[in-house]
Amino acid sequence: MTIKDAPEEWEVRATGTPFVGNKTSVRTDDVVMPDGTVVHRDYQVHPGSVAVLALDDADRVVVLRQYRHPVRHKLWEIPAGLLDVPGENPLHAAQRELYEEAHVKAEDWRVLTDVYTTPGGCDEAVRIFLARGLSEAEGERFEVEDEEADMELARVPAEELVRGVLAGELHNNCLVVGVLSLVAARAGDGLDALRPAQSPWPARPFEA
16 A cells, blocks of 8 residues: 555535635635535635745754744744745745745755645645755845744754754744654655655646
8 A cells, every 4th residue: 555645626516715815715615525415614725835944054954933923922933935926936936935034045955845734724735845055145135024024033953953843842834844854854865865846746736
């Protein structure tokens, strides 16, 4: 038996969008169950995101601390952001986010992992990249606003982030998945065996 997720789509008898927000919306589908019954399923419709685990030559990860109102916490995170345009190349979006949030560029890009963040209630898909060969970006820093205006930047040893994740001290989804995937990749075939940065992403198809 191959352990692999597979696409599947159950019949939808009716659908509606009771709420439309600035970036996301809420959809209600009437879904036919295997026994023939029809149930309501409400979920957030999300454009998709990218995140970057940027690793420097000293084995430190670029992280930022940002207030997240829904959970009433300041969370340590890795640079991340929305796919602003349907079909946007996720690598280009990741490079933009690393520049805007950390004013950093990278020479080597690979796909670290792809995840659905909360598939029971949201269709958000995130591609997490590994970026290496870091250097300071050229040009002016991106002008931040709102929560990002209070953002802190740091470079933290990867092993310290792993310790914090396992101790229950770090909670951001992309940071947790990213640093543990880094450890797993190193213990496996190595970082150079990770997928190329332009690898297909069925959850959010794009033009390379």
